[in-house]
Amino acid sequence: MRRLGAVQHKVPCVFLTEVTEERSRKRDHQPFQVIATEELNPVALESNVDCAVATEKLDGTCCYVTHHRGQPHLWARLDRKPNKQADKRFKKHQHSHRSGKVLFPVQFRCSGFEWNLEEDFKSVPEAWIPAHRVKHHGGHPVPDDHGHIPGWVPVETDNKQYCWHSSVVDQDAGVALVLRPRAQGEDLLEVALVPLTELVEQTLELIGTNINGNPYGMGSKKQPVHALVAHGSLLLRDPPPVDFQQLRSWFQESPEGRVEGIVWHCNDGTLLKVHRHHLGLRWPPAEPSLSARPVVVSVPRTTEGLHGPFPSFSRLNGRCFSRLPLVSFHPEAP
Template identity: 70%
Template structure:
């Protein structure tokens, strides 16, 4: 069995390793946001309390967040779906945010201000509740999940990486016998129970890792915390910035530190005023072996089956014979 360090799951927004400040300029991350959140050089006390220097540094992946938990009596893949405010409430919230340069103190009407979500929707872990209703975070969202059902076209790329009949998912992870190499393999969903993962690939977030093509889309799941950062830099603003800009291992979206007390801390290139995506990502350039055994399964699984045992010198070179 593949040995894997069990790390904290991503159910909430993760705090930045540095204290942040608000800058009067267009956000690089959110089109509708007229201010930019940037890191100062001061380390966040939350990170210091959690002993960040002794934490395990992992690659922050650029995809969409997923979760594995039980639905209809079996382990299921769930897609991230934040419950968002309706137009009127969003307008009120933005106006308040613009005036105060903060959202602290804004009052929501939980019953009336939010869009409806599917009946199967569940709030993420540790979402606060008030009078039995989940309460929004500082962005005005209520993080949550919906099960990925095969007939839902909205989640067709999520669907392509799971086979509920066989109870498996296509997962990208480091090889157990060679840490420099990655493998794509079918993992039982039961083994991924209560973990969060990132769906990456051709049709997710602009495909920063260069996976597949429109003709031959490639998608897979990566368990959060499963891709270690090799020789991570110290938690120091200038050293981190230099590492992201100059080190080949720094061609990543960010770092997530897994602290021994379960606290998760992150830094994103945007926090340091650096662009993303890079043309040549660290992950996209890693060698990969395909280990998908025979089954009667979905199209993507079947495609990977034709490549079983095949090695590619770079993840972005994966292609199927037509």
């Protein structure tokens, strides 16, 4: 299987969208909803989305692997946001320029608003870097249409804010815990120990017990379970055509459709997505399709010196669990 491109920030919806006055069901701080129309995004047509590879969109937090201090390193998502005064000005401008129907790619067209790129944004750690495709002006990264500058910060073990990120990597040993499809089994997943060198310049999703309300039912408060999933690694076997009504029916009726959304990887490198919320559907369902898949643990017993859950996973090496939520370090786990 060819390696798919890393998921970029602000992946556009495969359909044109419109803004409603209802409060978002996905983001508590967002006083509006973005709903898909039945009209395909022109970019989808230009990129021949019908021939794209459809993959599962996961509900977690985005991560990135690139070099830091000369070694492959896990980075966490950290957007640089406006300070209080600039944010107040920006929201006032948004409100005065708000329109009901919005065409790709923005949710608010805020032409005419001017940022002071040196003074309007909160400080970030010295090691912070802007995400790929962030535009620059005069040597400064430019905010997106939401007023944020997407970026990354290296995960350090002594930073409690990123303790769950730290739990899935050992930076000194250069390894990570990755949930991925098992090569020999069509539906079988595996938790594997993967060298960070194999993940360089990839984006991944951190999922698990303490991430986004744990929609996949992984672990427990006493025994949390987390893992990284490479973007584009979970292929959809029989995705529906890119048609509003057929997609909506697939999300509602197909066992494979119990996913947060779909990301299409087009042959020209373009990425497009649709989220259940775009179609007015609830997330998560009673049992997401990922949760229903069997999982085998492939973490060899050569984990001496590794921290956190690595030794516990190594004791489960070779164990197969019938469903993802059953992966447990308890000796009586099925």
